[in-house]
Amino acid sequence: MNDGVLPLALSQGDPAGIGPDIALQAWLRRDERALPAFLYIGDPAVLHVRARQLDLDVPIVETDATHASQMFQRALPVLPIATGVDVLAGKPHVSNARGTIAAIETAVSLCLSGDVRAVVTNPIAKSVLYEAGFGFPGHTEFLADLASKATGETRMPVMMLAGPKLRAVPVTIHIPLKDVSGTLTEALIIETCRVVAQDMKSRFGLPSPRLAVAGLNPHAGEGGAIGQEDDAIIHPAIRQLRDDGIDAFGPLPADTMFHGDARTRYDVAICMYHDQALIPAKALGFDDSVNVTLGLPFIRTSPDHGTAFGLAGSGFAKETSLVAALEMADRMSFAQDTSR
Ligand SMILES: NC(=O)C1=CN([C@@H]2O[C@H](COP(=O)(O)OP(=O)(O)OC[C@H]3O[C@@H](n4cnc5c(N)ncnc54)[C@H](O)[C@@H]3O)[C@@H](O)[C@H]2O)C=CC1
Numbered sequence: 001m002n003d004g005v006l007p008l009a010l011s012q013g014d015p016a017g018i019g020p021d022i023a024l025q026a027w028l029r030r031d032e033r034a035l036p037a038f039l040y041i042g043d044p045a046v047l048h049v050r051a052r053q054l055d056l057d058v059p060i061v062e063t064d065a066t067h068a069s070q071m072f073q074r075a076l077p078v079l080p081i082a083t084g085v086d087v088l089a090g091k092p093h094v095s096n097a098r099g100t101i102a103a104i105e106t107a108v109s110l111c112l113s114g115d116v117r118a119v120v121t122n123p124i125a126k127s128v129l130y131e132a133g134f135g136f137p138g139h140t141e142f143l144a145d146l147a148s149k150a151t152g153e154t155r156m157p158v159m160m161l162a163g164p165k166l167r168a169v170p171v172t173i174h175i176p177l178k179d180v181s182g183t184l185t186e187a188l189i190i191e192t193c194r195v196v197a198q199d200m201k202s203r204f205g206l207p208s209p210r211l212a213v214a215g216l217n218p219h220a221g222e223g224g225a226i227g228q229e230d231d232a233i234i235h236p237a238i239r240q241l242r243d244d245g246i247d248a249f250g251p252l253p254a255d256t257m258f259h260g261d262a263r264t265r266y267d268v269a270i271c272m273y274h275d276q277a278l279i280p281a282k283a284l285g286f287d288d289s290v291n292v293t294l295g296l297p298f299i300r301t302s303p304d305h306g307t308a309f310g311l312a313g314s315g316f317a318k319e320t321s322l323v324a325a326l327e328m329a330d331r332m333s334f335a336q337d338t339s340r
């Protein structure tokens, strides 16, 4: 079924984490889930060792993007990126960082050159990359930087956690909670919502998405008695978005916008900080939610979880979120608006 269709690129992530495990396990489910062909970009030696450790019978073939789809049925296609070090499951090490970063760069480059349809990333350990001098908070900002360098256009990346029950976007991402208030601006909220509205239309088939905007403070500020940001920053941003024809509403008290009835009234929850978005997203769908980066000139999805070092090589890591990420990237690539 994959012959003639470009593959997806799957970066290895931190090789000491569960990325290799879930890639092997996802490949074994290719028929059951009718998975799109994917090309694993990473160290084949790590995959061989991990497959043995997990007692998984997965043939591995070293190849390139051109031949991956036709080989996918018979073997897991791998574009080799040597780590050059002994990788131990569950033991992160700074010397793995170079291979982790190179795999992401290669995946993006293949996508921008039209050799793969989308980029799916396995989890990275941010602290390991920071120790190696990586200058970005996470994939989201790194991918935007790679895209900007390749296209010459500045990109504003937007993180969205998407599952069957909830789509949630954090306006501020990996910053300390104490800095959230100072970072939130009317312009940041407006720009984030514009990117969300545009990508919901072009990549998710929702022509007029309903954006429910959360307040920052308890009870959305209670009329200014419990904080000023809701009235001073969030409310004017929503007014501007509505004037621009975007169906945004709020600010809503965040504690009551995620229950079942409330979720029927919107397509995307716009949240003011990381945990306001990611706690409900992971509570409602840890096993099958996907982390998507909006605002890029290419498609990027990822499992919603991290490296789970404690599970690497154990056989207890679930591949379900990675499978959902592969399936979402596949759907998005066919829905894609080529005018972007
Ligand atoms: N997209 C990415 O690259 C992401 C990377 N991270 C990174 O991952 C590292 C570890 O972060 P944590 O907060 O511990 O989150 P985590 O998601 O790795 O683990 C949280 C809990 O969920 C469990 N878990 C995670 N994935 C699972 C799976 N597939 N199957 C079964 N159980 C699973 C873990 O065992 C642990 O109990 C950090 O360095 C963080 O930066 C975290 C989130 C996303």
Ligand SMILES: NCC(=O)COP(=O)(O)O
Residues within 6 Å of the ligand: 137, 138, 139, 140, 141, 278, 291, 302
């Ligand atoms: N908490 C979500 C997360 O860490 C994912 O970040 P990114 O690496 O996709 O930017």
